[in-house]
Amino acid sequence: MDNKIVNTNNPIPVLSFFTGGGFMDMGFIQAGFNVVWTNEIEPAFAKFYEEGITSWKKKYKLLSKGQKCSISNTNSIKDIPSNTILSQAFGKEIPTLFGIIGGPPCQDFSINGNLEGFKGERGSLTDTYLCRILDLNPSFFIMENVTGLMRVKKNAKHFLELLEIMSEEYLIDWETLNSLEFGVPQSRERIFVVGLNRKHFDLSSITANLNNKWFPFHSKRKYTNPHKQYKWPEAIAFGTKNIEKPQNIPLQLCLASCLVSKDDEFIIPNANEYFNLLGKANQFAKIKEGETNRPSFKRLHRYKYSPTACYGNNEVHLHPYQHRRLSVREALRIQGVDDSYVLTTPNLLSKKFKMIGNGVPVPLAKAVAETLKEFIVKLI
Incomplete structure (x- = not known):
């Protein structure tokens, strides 16, 4: 995976809400933004962020000796005054150009969740997030969420109404x-919303089409329609040996690029952290490699992409040819996270998998960030 960090003398500052383990932050940092403030209410996630982002930044020499990263504010977005956020992020001098990024909790919109929508406790945070953006008045913002936001009619209606309110202050597009x-071995669909402040930019040069689409969301994608472009392998019996990778399928899009061998299990950090399977081995041996059309206990195919990694929401992904579940390291790799991102807290496996599953794949975040940066540079 490409984890090159873009160097820039004047990186655009960004405030990160619902930061989690910092996956979206990593993509924006790689694209040359400067994440100056973070917010995460879950204590375990905040701890994982401190461990993972610190070790990752140390590899790329983004920290001075002895420095470490930590979440700026661990209170709920509903309880932090806007002036506190700005003060913690910038001190007394608020820059003329800064942005906000975040993916509000999505369980209330997910088809695998309770579908309570905006009335749910987590769903209401989407309203809060957008209202907070209006209050903080950034130059731009990004919001990420599940496609269930648009698949359920009542949710879609409210979401579009929110965007209509936002459009008074921001030029809005979503996709x-x-x-x-984008080169991640995972089929994960998410909605991304981008907004540009009408008062901070001269937007007269932006031309929208009939559907009011103007932002080039797909400009950084690496593969067009890969689901149908390649002939993906069928499910095979568990334990089948000597399987060759189909020549036309990029290894980057295959789970095999993320798997850790038994020899490396105790060498690579977090590679020996996984839940043991409860039950007899022959019970799970009946599940074929590539049999992912199950509600849970999906056995992934080594030469195919993974379904959405939604660990922590009653979904179990099985290793293609070993009698175990995926490890923390393998799950991190499926999300495009570099091996320098190390979680040192022992145990807490449920929290680790949930944090990983909640995150935005780093290469996807980076692609959106690079596209946004290029777009903004043309406007300033």
């Missing part, structure tokens, strides 16, 4: 993006 198209 559904699949991480597989």
Whole structure:
């Protein structure tokens, strides 16, 4: 995976809400933004962020000796005054150009969740996030969420009404993006919303089409329609040996690029962290490699992409040819996270998998960030 960090003398500052383990932050940092403030209410996630982002930044020499990263504010977005956020992020001098990024909790919109929508406790945070943006008045913002936001009629109606309110202050565009198209071995669809402040930019040069689409969301994608472009392998019996990778399928899009061998299990950090399977081995041996059309206990195919990694929401992904579940390291790799991102806290496996599953795949975040940066540079 490409984890090159873009160097810039004047990186655009960004405030990160619902930061989690910092996956979206990593993509924006790689694209040359400067994440100056973070917010995460879950204590375990905040701890994982401190560990993972610190070790990752140390590899790329983004920290001075002895420095470490930590979440700026661990209170709920509903309880932090806007002036506190700005003060913690910038001190007394608020820059003329800064942005906000975040993916509000999406369980209330997910088809695998309770579908309570905006009335749910988590769903209401989407309203709060957008209202906070209006209050903080950034130059631009990004919001990420599940496609269930648009698939349920009542949710879609409210979401579009929110965007209509936002459009008074911001030029808005949104699109559904699949991480597989951006070189991630995972078919993960998410909605991304981008907004540019009408008062901060001269937007007269932007031309929208009939559907009011103007932002080039797909400009950085690596593969067009990979689901149908390649002949993906069928499910095979568990334990089948000597399987060759189909020649036309890029290894980057295959789970095999993320798997850790038994020899490396105790060498690569977090590679020996996984849940043991409860039950007899022959019970799970009946599940074929590539049999992912199950509600849970999906056995992934080594030469195919993974379904959406939604660990922590009653979904179990099985290793293609070993009698175990995927490890923390393998799940991180499926999300495009560099091996320098190390979680040192022992145990807490449920929290680790949930944090990983909640995150935005890093290469996808980077692609959106690079596109946004190029767009903004043309406006300033």
